[in-house]
Amino acid sequence: MLRFKADRRTLAFIGFYFGLVAFQWFYEPRVLWLAIPLFVLTCFFSFFGAVSTHNSVHCPIFKRKSLNKAFQVVLSLTYGHPVSSYVPGHNLSHHKHTETVRDVMRTSKARFGYNLLNLFFFAASVAPGIMRADSRYTLSMRTRHPRWFRQLLLEHSFVITSTVALIVIDWRKGLLYWLLPHLYAQWGIVTMNLLQHDGCDASSEYNHSRNFVGRVVNWWTFNNGFHSIHHEIPGLHWSLLPQAHAERIHPHIHPNLEQSSLLAYLLETYILGKRRHYDGSPHRLVPKGRDEEWIPLPSETPEDLGAEAA
Numbered sequence: 001m002l003r004f005k006a007d008r009r010t011l012a013f014i015g016f017y018f019g020l021v022a023f024q025w026f027y028e029p030r031v032l033w034l035a036i037p038l039f040v041l042t043c044f045f046s047f048f049g050a051v052s053t054h055n056s057v058h059c060p061i062f063k064r065k066s067l068n069k070a071f072q073v074v075l076s077l078t079y080g081h082p083v084s085s086y087v088p089g090h091n092l093s094h095h096k097h098t099e100t101v102r103d104v105m106r107t108s109k110a111r112f113g114y115n116l117l118n119l120f121f122f123a124a125s126v127a128p129g130i131m132r133a134d135s136r137y138t139l140s141m142r143t144r145h146p147r148w149f150r151q152l153l154l155e156h157s158f159v160i161t162s163t164v165a166l167i168v169i170d171w172r173k174g175l176l177y178w179l180l181p182h183l184y185a186q187w188g189i190v191t192m193n194l195l196q197h198d199g200c201d202a203s204s205e206y207n208h209s210r211n212f213v214g215r216v217v218n219w220w221t222f223n224n225g226f227h228s229i230h231h232e233i234p235g236l237h238w239s240l241l242p243q244a245h246a247e248r249i250h251p252h253i254h255p256n257l258e259q260s261s262l263l264a265y266l267l268e269t270y271i272l273g274k275r276r277h278y279d280g281s282p283h284r285l286v287p288k289g290r291d292e293e294w295i296p297l298p299s300e301t302p303e304d305l306g307a308e309a310a
Helices: 007-027 032-058 065-079 083-094 115-144 146-169 171-197 215-220 227-232 238-248 262-271
Strands: none
Touching (some): 007 032, 007 065, 007 171, 032 083, 065 146, 083 115, 115 171, 115 262, 146 171, 171 262, 227 238
């Protein structure tokens, strides 16, 4: 059923996430030495679900469309957001118009002088633009691509129904074990855009993205540290990214855009507040501008619609 055997790890991670939620819901650990690590793990695995969402909208994991559609519903529940709505802001806005006014997640929206604040609040700064663009795109697709629209409604209904039901059953558990990890996952997947593009040169053939090439972080995040090659070949399966990066990106990219340690980069760039251009020069804060319309014309065919494109 799987197109790539490597996605056994994807399924294992998703299963472990739901296992964590179920265990905490029914067992309800009260001792801090157990409750805190379990909560942190739940946040992390909810984020891994968001990463899997990113992967699946570019390269669906199953051979059959019906399974991919069902899996999108499951993924939507791992991080509390419809998978189909990930498509407009990411695939069609960010990938096609990276760091321009048509990219609703462009890093020029991060305007704080102390860079740690940008890390904390970047997701909030781009959220209004993402929601406006998602709403316009959804309305446009209601008649232009009704199958995609129906899939979005299905995912949305599962997310809303499950969230409301859990909050009604026990609002404390629903908040702690369901809603808060989802909010962390949504913040994390959006904030990754800042780490991967801030201070880069979007007009460059190779220096448009920052890569985190450490083995540990890439094992846990399905090789999503290899971001340059992902922009070059968005539909390439995540298991093939390291080799493709080594062959097509590594010989040409600026060495500062291959970071061996994510933690070291976070410490230097955000904790110490050293926001710099990729070549080491002082960061030049450009005008963020106003979001520009990017929704395809009616004569154009929507692309990258998740399982619909499988």
